[in-house]
Amino acid sequence: MLSGWTTLACSAAVSSSYVGSIYLLPSTRTRHLPAPSPDTTQPQDIATAAPANPPRDRNHPAVIKARLLAVTLASLSSCAAIPCLLAHSQPTLFPTYSSAIPRAIALLGLALPSTPANLARLILYPLGLTASLFLGSLYVAYLEGELPGQRGARTWADWKRKFDGWKGARNYIVAPLTEELTFRSCILAISSLEGWSxxxxxxxxxxxxGLAHVHHARETYIAHGRTSRALLVAIAQSLFQLAYTTLFGWYASFLFLRTGSIIPPFLAHAFCNAMGVPPVGWALKVWPEKKAAILLSYTLGITLFIYHFNSWTDPALFRAGLGVELGRGTGGRWGWP
Structure with missing residues (x-):
């Protein structure tokens, strides 16, 4: 068993390595032009008349590529450390690093489904549960005419612009996957080694x-001009992100522990990134005559989510397909080994 202080230190190290990798190298950092002043001018390249150090925000392709590589290496390193912790905390069961690898794979939720049918269940049930929460957002998309088959629906080129390229890879693949590996797989595995309930x-x-997203406050503050108003915007945004990511973290952790796999929380994370925050207030302003229908659609979505919360995450649906016994020590209520 790990001690409380060891668990805290390891969890902090895993979280810090992920966030720190974003700022470790110059290529991963954003760069903003300083506020102009009467006494200074921005140095320029004579040949191009462009700033010698052009600004780069988090959406600059070079920044995205460098950060994706950094967080991928950080998350893989954290996963590779779990067998070490297993061997350290349970030396009798795992005398060597290699002997702890199979157990670490199970704890990290990396066991693969044994058949296509098992994989389909692992994808469709949790993803359907997540999608039910966005029933109201889908109805709003219908009102806008953006659903497939409607006049205002996105074309293939529109979808490609949204999901293709480095920005799409970050938002819907690499960021959700590496964050879930780090903050779900690794953190939960470390916590379990102390014996957390x-x-x-x-x-x-x-x-x-949630705390790992607070670092965005710095970039927001700089991007908005380093003023007192910029500070307020950064604080407000960070508090919202802290609340939203913590709330989502509860749900993602539940999915992980019920299914025993990283796949459901990863898909839920990517789906939520694609849908965004439900535009309830905006929709009510744009379609006041549809107020009752809009509110009903959101209410129905929440009702469906609650109704299927346990049945669509039942460990019995998933664990046999992953080759791990059901709910060890938990009476079958949890799929995590």
Whole structure:
């Protein structure tokens, strides 16, 4: 068993390595032009008349590529450390690093489904549960005429612009996958080695995920001009992100522990990134005559989510296909080994 301080130190190290990798090298950092002043001018390249150090925000292709590589290496390094912790905390069961690898794979939720049918269940049930929460957003998309088959629906080129390229790879593949590997797989595995209860893992471990997003406040503050108003915007945005990511972290941790796989929380993360925050207030302003229908659609979505919350995440649907026994020590209520 790990001690409480060791668990805290390891969790902090895993979280810090992920966030720190974003700022470790000059290629991963953003760059903003300083506020102009009467006494200074921005140095320029004579040949191009462009700033010698052009600004780069987090959406600059070079920044995205460098950061994706950095967080991928950080998350893989954290996963590789779990067998070490297993061997350290349970030397009798795992005398060597290699002997701890199979157990680490199970703890990290990396066991693969044994058949296509098992994979389909692992994808469709949790993803359907997540999608039910966005029933109201889908109805709003219908009102806008953006659903497939409608006049205002996105064309293939529109979808390609949204999901293709480095920005799409970051938002819908690499960022969700590496964040779930780090803040779900690794943090939950570390917490389990101290003997945390399921409720503690669900409600406390996501705080690392929420705190990891606070670093965006610095970029927001700089991007808005380093003024007092910029500081307020950065604080407000960070508090919202902290609340939203912690709330999502509860759900993602629940999915992980119920299914025993990283696939459902990864897909839920990517889906939420694609849908965005439900535009309830905006929709009510644009279509006041549809207020009742809009509110009903959101309410129905939440109702469906609650109704299917347990049945669509039942460990019995998934664990046999992953080749790990059902709910060890938990009476079958949890799929995690």
């Amino acid at each position: 399921v409720s503690r893992m669900i409600f406390l471990s996501p705080l690392w995920f």
